[in-house]
Amino acid sequence: MSAERRTATIVGGGVIGGGWAARFLLNGWNVRVFDPDPEAERKIGEIIDNARRALPGLYDRALPDEGALTFFDDMAEAVAGVDWVQESVPEQLALKHKVLGALSQLAPRGAVIGSSTSGFKPSELNAEGARAIVAHPFNPVYLLPLVELVGTPERTGPAAEVLRSIGMFPLILRKEIDAHIADRLLEAVWRESLWLVKDGVATTEEIDEAIRMAFGIRWAQMGLFETYRIAGGEAGMKHFMAQFGPALSWPWTKLMDVPEFTPELVDLIAGQSDAQSGHLSIRQLERLRDDNIVGMLRALKRSGSGAGGVLTSHEAALDQAGSKDGLPITAQRQVPSSWTDYNGHMNETHYLEAASLATDRLMEMVGAGPEYIASGRSYFTVESHIRYMDEVRAGEQITVTTQVLKGEGKKMHLFHRLWRADGALAATIEVLLLHTDLATRRSSLPDQPVAEALAALAEKHAEMDSCGAGRFVGERRSGE
Numbered sequence: 263m264s265a266e267r268r269t270a271t272i273v274g275g276g277v278i279g280g281g282w283a284a285r286f287l288l289n290g291w292n293v294r295v296f297d298p299d300p301e302a303e304r305k306i307g308e309i310i311d312n313a314r315r316a317l318p319g320l321y322d323r324a325l326p327d328e329g330a331l332t333f334f335d336d337m338a339e340a341v342a343g344v345d346w347v348q349e350s351v352p353e354q355l356a357l358k359h360k361v362l363g364a365l366s367q368l369a370p371r372g373a374v375i376g377s378s379t380s381g382f383k384p385s386e387l388n389a390e391g392a393r394a395i396v397a398h399p400f401n402p403v404y405l406l407p408l409v410e411l412v413g414t415p416e417r418t419g420p421a422a423e424v425l426r427s428i429g430m431f432p433l434i435l436r437k438e439i440d441a442h443i444a445d446r447l448l449e450a451v452w453r454e455s456l457w458l459v460k461d462g463v464a465t466t467e468e469i470d471e472a473i474r475m476a477f478g479i480r481w482a483q484m485g486l487f488e489t490y491r492i493a494g495g496e497a498g499m500k501h502f503m504a505q506f507g508p509a510l511s512w513p514w515t516k517l518m519d520v521p522e523f524t525p526e527l528v529d530l531i532a533g534q535s536d537a538q539s540g541h542l543s544i545r546q547l548e549r550l551r552d553d554n555i556v557g558m559l560r561a562l563k564r565s566g567s568g569a570g571g572v573l574t575s576h577e578a579a580l581d582q583a584g585s586k587d588g589l590p591i592t593a594q595r596q597v598p599s600s601w602t603d604y605n606g607h608m609n610e611t612h613y614l615e616a617a618s619l620a621t622d623r624l625m626e627m628v629g630a631g632p633e634y635i636a637s638g639r640s641y642f643t644v645e646s647h648i649r650y651m652d653e654v655r656a657g658e659q660i661t662v663t664t665q666v667l668k669g670e671g672k673k674m675h676l677f678h679r680l681w682r683a684d685g686a687l688a689a690t691i692e693v694l695l696l697h698t699d700l701a702t703r704r705s706s707l708p709d710q711p712v713a714e715a716l717a718a719l720a721e722k723h724a725e726m727d728s729c730g731a732g733r734f735v736g737e738r739r740s741g742e
C-alpha cells in the first residue's frame with residue numbers, strides 16, 4: 263500500500279493548511295508540512311485530531327489507512343518528488359509572490375501547485391513567473407467538499423481529478439475574478455452584517471440566529487436559485503422575480519458602502535462575539551461545528567442532494583474487501599460520535615445499523631445489489647437477534663464479518679459478527695431475510711444467479727463455527 267501512496271506538501275500550516283493536511287492524510291496520502299511557526303506542529307496536530315473524530319464519521323466504509331505526516335525546515339526538501347503542493351500562507355500578495363515563486367522553481371514539473379487564496383486571481387499570483395492555480399477551499403477543509411479552481415484547463419483538469427479522489431468537489435471557474443464565486447457571496451452577507459451591528463440593529467448573536475434558524479439550513483441543501491424558484495410558488499422563478507424585483511431598487515442593502523473598521527467597531531463586534539461564544543475554546547467550537555456538519559452531511563447523503571452526492575460517490579470508490587477468519591468482511595468503519603449515547607458508548611440502535619450495512623454488502627456480493635433492487639426484487643428482514651457483548655467507543659474502528667447460515671429458497675439466514683479493533687467480539691447479529699417482489703410486496707424466489715451465489719456461500723460457511731447463533735433472548739451464555 264505505502265508504495266502507491268502519493269505525497270502532498272502543505273506550505274503554511276495554519277487554519278487552512280492544517281485542514282488540507284488532515285484531508286490528504288486521512289485519505290491515505292503522505293503529508294509534508296513546511297511552516298516556520300515553531301507552534302505549527304502542535305496546531306496542526308490538534309486540527310488533525312479533530313479531523314480524525316469527524317471525517318470518518320461521514321462514511322459507512324473505512325477510509326484508506328492514514329499516510330505519514332512529516333515536518334520540514336527546508337522548502338526544497340519538503341517539495342522534492344511530491345505530487346501536490348498547497349500554499350496556504352497569509353493573504354498578502356507580496357508574500358504569495360515570494361512563496362509561489364520559490365515553489366514553482368523547486369517543485370517537480372508535474373506537481374500541482376495550488377494556492378488557497380481567498381481572493382487573488384491567478385494572473386495576480388503568477389505575475390512574477392509562478393505557475394500556480396487557485397485551489398480555494400472552505401473551512402473546515404477536511405469536511406467541506408468545495409474547492410474553487412481557477413487557472414488554465416490543462417492545470418485545473420488534472421487537479422480536479424485529484425480533488426475528487428480525496429472526496430472534494432472541484433468547481434472550475436469559467437473566468438478569474440476577485441474573490442472567486444463563493445467569497446463574493448460570503449462577502450455580501452459579511453458586509454451587510456457589519457452594518458447591522460454598527461447601526462445597533464442586531465447583535466452578532468441575533469445575526470447568527472437569523473442565519474442558522476432559517477436560510478442557512480435551506481442553503482445547505484439547495485443553494486439560492488433553486489430555493490427561490492420554490493419561493494415563487496407554482497409559477498416558479500418568474501413569479502419570484504416579478505414579486506421581489508422591485509425590492510432591488512429599494513434600500514434593502516448597503517453593499518456599496520462599507521463601515522470603517524474603527525477601534526470602536528472592532529471592540530463592539532469582538533465584545534459581542536465574546537459574550538456569545540467566549541465560554542467555549544476554539545477547539546471546542548470546532549468540535550461542535552464538526553459534529554453538526556457531519557450530521558447534516560450524513561442527512562444529505564441519504565437523499566444524494568448537493569454535498570451528499572459527493573460523499574456517496576467518494577464512498578463508492580473506497581475499497582471494501584478482505585476477509586477475517588475465512589469469512590468476508592462486509593462492513594468496516596469508524597464509529598462516529600453521533601452513534602454514541604449518554605453512556606459514552608455506541609448506542610444499541612447502531613449495532614443493528616452496522617449489521618444492516620453488512621447485509622447490504624452481502625446482498626451485493628451475491629448479485630442482489632442496487633441494479634437487482636432497481637429491477638424490482640430485494641430482500642426484506644423478518645427477524646433479528648442481537649447479542650451485545652462489549653462496548654464500543656466513538657472513533658473506534660469496527661469490522662463486521664458475515665457467515666451465511668442458510669441460503670435456500672426465499673430464505674437468507676445471516677450471522678454477522680461485529681469486531682472491535684483490539685480483536686474483541688462486540689456483538690453478534692443474527693438476521694433472517696426473505697426474498698421479496700417489490701411490486702407485489704410478497705415473498706418470492708430469487709433469480710437463479712442470486713440463489714446459486716448464496717447457496718455457494720452457505721456451503722462454504724457450513725463447516726465453520728457458528729457458536730452463538732440460534733439463541734433465544736435470555737438464554738444463559740456459557741460460563742454464566
Ligand SMILES: NC(=O)C1=CN([C@@H]2O[C@H](COP(=O)(O)OP(=O)(O)OC[C@H]3O[C@@H](n4cnc5c(N)ncnc54)[C@H](O)[C@@H]3O)[C@@H](O)[C@H]2O)C=CC1
Pocket residue numbers: 273274275276277278279296297298299302349350351352353354361378379380381398399400401
Ligand atoms: N481562514 C479561512 O477561513 C480561510 C482562509 N483561506 C486562505 O488560506 C490562506 C491561509 O489562511 P489561514 O490558514 O486562515 O491563515 P493562518 O494565519 O491561520 O495560517 C497561515 C500560516 O502560514 C504560515 N506562514 C507564514 N509565512 C510563511 C512562509 N513564508 N512559508 C510557510 N508558511 C508561512 C504561518 O506561520 C501560519 O501558520 C490565505 O490565503 C487565506 O485567504 C481560504 C479559505 C478560508
Ligand SMILES: C[N+](C)(C)CC(=O)CC(=O)[O-]
Pocket residue numbers: 379380399400401445448
Ligand atoms: C473569510 N474568508 C474570506 C477567509 C472565507 C473563505 O475564504 C472561505 C471560507 O471558508 O469561508
